[in-house]
Amino acid sequence: MNFSDYTREFKYNWMLASPVMLGMLGHTFVGFIDNIMVGQIGTAELAAVSLGNSFMFIAMSLGIGFSTAITPLIAEADAAKDFINGKAYFKNGLFLCTFLGILLFLLVFFAKPFMYLMKQPIEVVELAIPYLNLVSFSLIPLIVFQAFKQFSDGLSLTRYPMYATLVANVVNVVLNYLLIFGNFGCPEMGIVGAAYGTLASRFIMVFYLWYLLFKQDKSKPFVTKIKFFVIDKLMIKKILNLATPSAMQMFFEVAIFTAAIWLSGLLGKNPQAANQIALNLASMTFMVAMGLNVAAMIRVGNQKGLKNYKDLRRIAFSIFFLGALFACCFALLFFALHEHLPKLYVDINDAKNFVDNTEVVSIASKLLIAAAIFQVSDSLQILALGALRGMQDVKIPTLITFFSYWVVGFPICWYFGKADNLGSFGIWLGLLAGLSTAAILLFFRFNYLTKRLILFHSKT
Known part of the structure; x- marks a missing residue:
């Protein structure tokens, strides 16, 4: 097979993936703006947002990972022109996501006291708790939104979640500007103002996406006349069998990054703030890979x-190649600008906080070197996962992600991340090891499965 057989898929892959990328980048960009705004108040406030969001990341990973099961099921039904099963998948998936959103909110809300047991800086914990009180409630609209988003993606209507996300992000930025600093006569609320902005924007995001899908002929029959509490037990079981492992896959990956936040907190507020900066920047490039991940789920599910x-195999490999190209570009960007990008997050001219801010920038610039190195492996592992989810292969990939992040990655984070060893950079070496192991093993899994399927069907 010629390389052109792969590159000719780039255009359609990009058409599917780019709205998802833009929507996710828009959402992450708001996090970027949040961090810059909060960073102007002080490093303790930036560390508090990081600590509060570490609990949110755990919950979001379960909710978002769970919802991804909807996309391949809808994509398969769409390709087969099976409306009845398609609507059943969506309705039952929406019911499960709503229930899960409420459950995750309650778990995060009542988990706040654990902050005091984690040996985190006390001033950071006391700032993080009121922030988390509000932002935890936003899990409910966020997970409901994810159900609509994954359904929309499964129908190849990837633009509409992007539109909803971008509108919500504008609302978030405006509210942050008004409420964090108390501009235009609004109360000055600090990081609690950022929580209000997040909460309001996520409710707007849900209602606007529903409205957009309601206006489209292809999706309107799915999102109207939903008998929400009339559920199909067999359909629920099928979604759970696919969704639970998908949720655990994302949980295992996000949990190790959350562990990196907590391990950074053991080193002090400045290492924790630096970790938040590097993590926010790495998250922005990861959103490009996530867009391609959705394209992989849709196209593999269709095939x-x-x-x-x-x-199916050829299209998936074309997505892998495209993802690798982007990852290489981002790696070069991080290498070239690793000393400059962290300065966007703090006021380096603030005489009062000059020592803290300088230390944060110094640590974050080193972490960006590690982030540059793992760009390719981070991209490949999430693209391989997307392709495997499109094939509805989830159980073995779940074991692979657990092994990669918690048997390989976390022990390296723990050992090398101690203050008397490599500190923050050691933590990120563990992240690099985990991501690289996952990328290799998940690629081997996809390669093996597709070769076996092609061989089996050639004989029948």
């Missing part, structure tokens, strides 16, 4: 519905 396994 699975058509039972066209040769094209």
